[in-house]
Amino acid sequence: MKEFKLRRTMLYIPGNNPGMIGNADIFGADSVLFDLEDSVAASEKDAARELVGSFIKNRGFSNIEITVRVNPMGSEYIRDDLIAVVDGNLDAVRLPKTNSKNDVRELEKMLEEVEKEKGIGRKIRIHPMIETALGVENTFDIALSSKRIDAITIGGQDLTADMEIVKTEKGDELFYARTRIVMAAKAAGIDAMDTVYADVNNEQGLIEETQMVKKLGFTGKAVINPRQIKPVHNVFRPASEEIEWAREVINAYEAALKEGKGVIAIRGKMIDPPVVKRAQKIIAIAALENGAEDEE
Amino acid sequence: MKIKNKAQCGSLESSDLMVFVEPADSLKIEIESSVKKQYGKSIERTVKEELERAGVKSVYIKIQDAGALDPTIRARVSTALKRGSK
Incomplete structure (x- = not known):
């Protein structure tokens, strides 16, 4: 098992893009996240999960944390997603729209079954993604719901949509959710990862948001473009x-x-x-x- | 696995490939690639391994390669076969 030392950045990579997946470990992120959820059209879910699974199995990616965002609990895709991507080279599964500890426990059960079927002798970790009002209110319960959880993460876009508000540049509307998630993570002794900064052309905005979430106690931040990696690492570097x-x-x-x-x-x-x-x-x-x- | 329908998977974007499958009475593999001279044999070997893994003995399979790596070829062939078997 790879030993993870830093988790400052987690780079999203669309699950049906072989060019980016093949280069996942060259951008310098601490961790990569192959996405099978929002970036993949319903008609391509089968192709994306096979592609991601094939790269994890056949290429490995050493020295970088490999995570996959599967489809949400209750969707028709999640079991097939796990069957395709669970492998000795996979480090963690990110569960989007985690609403309660029951979602985590159901995922844990599925993971146990698939790991057993595939003869994988290690426990793949779970990263619940909090992106609903219900999930925010249940964050501490979720954080404690499985020993497999070593990080929890906030999804800003879906959370603001669920709250029926607009996600602004400054992100004041996420303050309560961010602080609640950080506090739950600290209390549970796990990492807290912040949501993405969507404007890839605004480096100053990214830096300011990263400085703010670092002050709140976040361990790192999800990024959507390799250009965002270095500015985020610079903020998390101790002065x-x-x-x-x-x-x-x-x-x-x-x-x-x-x-x-x-x-x-x-x-x-x-x-x-x-x-x-x-x-x-x-x-x-x-x-x-x-x-x-x-x-x- | 039996191929019952025409199906396809992939794209012609760089680092990807298109895979087309069709029901057939025997095995026929066709490969188009700008690097066929250097990698044609290797692509064919990978395709055959995936056909064997899926237990497909009879199929017409056409590959249009745009510089795909081995894990991509395996995944796209596998998905196209599964789609064709439904």
Whole structure:
């Protein structure tokens, strides 16, 4: 099983586009998402699922997280989608329009059956996608509904449609859903991925939205064009002052441990275990970012 | 699997291929590709493997290749056969 270190970007790739699927791992995203749902016409669902399944099985894609957005629970397509794409090379299934923990449990049951039929000895993970008002209200229950869940994600377009409002450039209307999803993810100890920024020609807008969701606590962001990858990675990179502060905290903490001191302070502020934990995470992310940049 | 109807799958966009299948009394494979000289044999081998995997012995299958990779050829052939068997 591949080890995933960073999940700053998840690149959507239409499931019936062999040119893009074949190049999925060259764009530099941390994770790719082959889409069998909205980007595929009903008449081409069969072709897309076979195409995605064939690439996952025959090409593999090492060193990148491979996920597939299947069709929603209750659709006529989902079981065939899973039969086509479940493979030892697949890392996670994204479940669109997840409304409740029952949706996740039903998917988990289907996955267990298909994994068993195919003799796959690992558990494929689940990424519920929250894009209905009902899903938002049930987010924490959903986040805790399966041990296979290691990330939860918000779908802004469908959510605003379900709320009967317009998705604006600034995205104020998504504030409640975003904060609720982040809080649920943090409480459940999983990643939170933000929705796409649809205007691929507006890099500044993408950067500002990414800065905002990073502040809220999101781990990363879905992207729809390879051009959006680098700006998003740049936002999620810890700033040099943050790294400096984190090093100071860790050094002081280690020194205090040696001296048997219970309480430490840095720059006049008391440092307690959650702060040390945050500092350790910043250093870990910075180290991984350096590794990822070397590979890019 | 028995091919009962004419069916097709794919596109002529770059990196894709069109696959046409038709019921026939024997196996006939036709390949059109700008890289037929270099890859014709390899494409034919992949098509035959997919026919064997699907258990199809009699079919007329025509390939119009636009530079497809092996996983694409396998998927498009498989889908066209399934569509033709319905």
